[in-house]
Amino acid sequence: MKKALFLSNAGTTFPVNIRIVQYLAYQVAKTEQIIGIFVPLKRKSMKSINLFSLLIFTTLSVFLFNGCTKEAGEGGTSTITGKVLVYDFDASFQAVVDTYPLVDEDVYIIYGDDNSTYNDNYKTSYDGTFEFKFLQKGKYKLFAYSKDSTGAAAGNLNSNSPKIAKFAEVEITSNGSVVTSPTIIVLDNNY
Numbered sequence: 434m435k436k437a438l439f440l441s442n443a444g445t446t447f448p449v450n451i452r453i454v455q456y457l458a459y460q461v462a463k464t465e466q467i468i469g470i471f472v473p474l475k476r477k478s479m480k481s482i483n484l485f486s487l488l489i490f491t492t493l494s495v496f497l498f499n500g501c502t503k504e505a506g507e508g509g510t511s512t513i514t515g516k517v518l519v520y521d522f523d524a525s526f527q528a529v530v531d532t533y534p535l536v537d538e539d540v541y542i543i544y545g546d547d548n549s550t551y552n553d554n555y556k557t558s559y560d561g562t563f564e565f566k567f568l569q570k571g572k573y574k575l576f577a578y579s580k581d582s583t584g585a586a587a588g589n590l591n592s593n594s595p596k597i598a599k600f601a602e603v604e605i606t607s608n609g610s611v612v613t614s615p616t617i618i619v620l621d622n623n624y
Contacts, residue, residue, distance in 0.1 A: 505571025506544040506552065511605045513542070514564040515614030517557055517577050522622045526582040534561025535577065535619060543574040551576075568605060576600045579619035
C-alpha cells in the first residue's frame with residue numbers, strides 16, 4: 434500500500450494512506466483552501482497515523498454535530514394545515530349571531546420561538562382552510578387578525594377599532610409529517 438507524507442503548517446509530518454491524501458487533496462482543491470504539502474513517504478509510523486486519524490475524527494465530529502443543525506422554517510418536508518372560523522357577534526359583542534369560515538383572508542406564520550415578525554402568509558380558501566408546505570421540524574406560531582371586542586360591553590366600541598392577532602401554536606416533530614393546527618377563531622360584528 435502506497436504511503437504519503439503530510440507536511441502541516443506547523444512543520445510536523447504525518448504518514449497516511451495515499452487514497453486518503455488524494456481524497457483530502459480533492460476536497461481542499463474544491464474548497465480552495467491550502468492545508469499542506471504532500472510528498473512520497475517510504476517509512477511507516479503507526480503513531481503518526483493514529484494522530485492523523487484523531488484529527489480527521491475530530492474535524493468530522495465538529496461538522497456533523499454542529500454544522501448541520503436546522504431550525505424551524507422553510508426547506509423541509511412537513512406541512513401545517515388548519516382552519517379559521519369567524520364568530521360573528523351582534524353590534525355590542527354580547528351574543529354570537531353566526532359562525533362561518535374566514536374566506537380569502539391572510540393567515541400568518543412565525544418560524545421558531547424567538548421571533549415576533551411573521552415569515553410568510555397564506556390566503557384562506559373558500560372553506561377557511563390554509564396550509565404551509567415544505568417546513569422543517571420546529572415550533573411555529575400561526576395567527577389571523579380579528580376585531581378587538583375590548584370595550585364592547587361598556588359601549589366604547591367603534592367601527593374603527595384596531596384589529597388584534599389570534600394565535601395558534603404548533604410543533605413539527607418529525608420530517609414528512611402533516612400537522613393540523615388548532616382552529617383559529619376570529620371575532621366580527623356585522624350585525
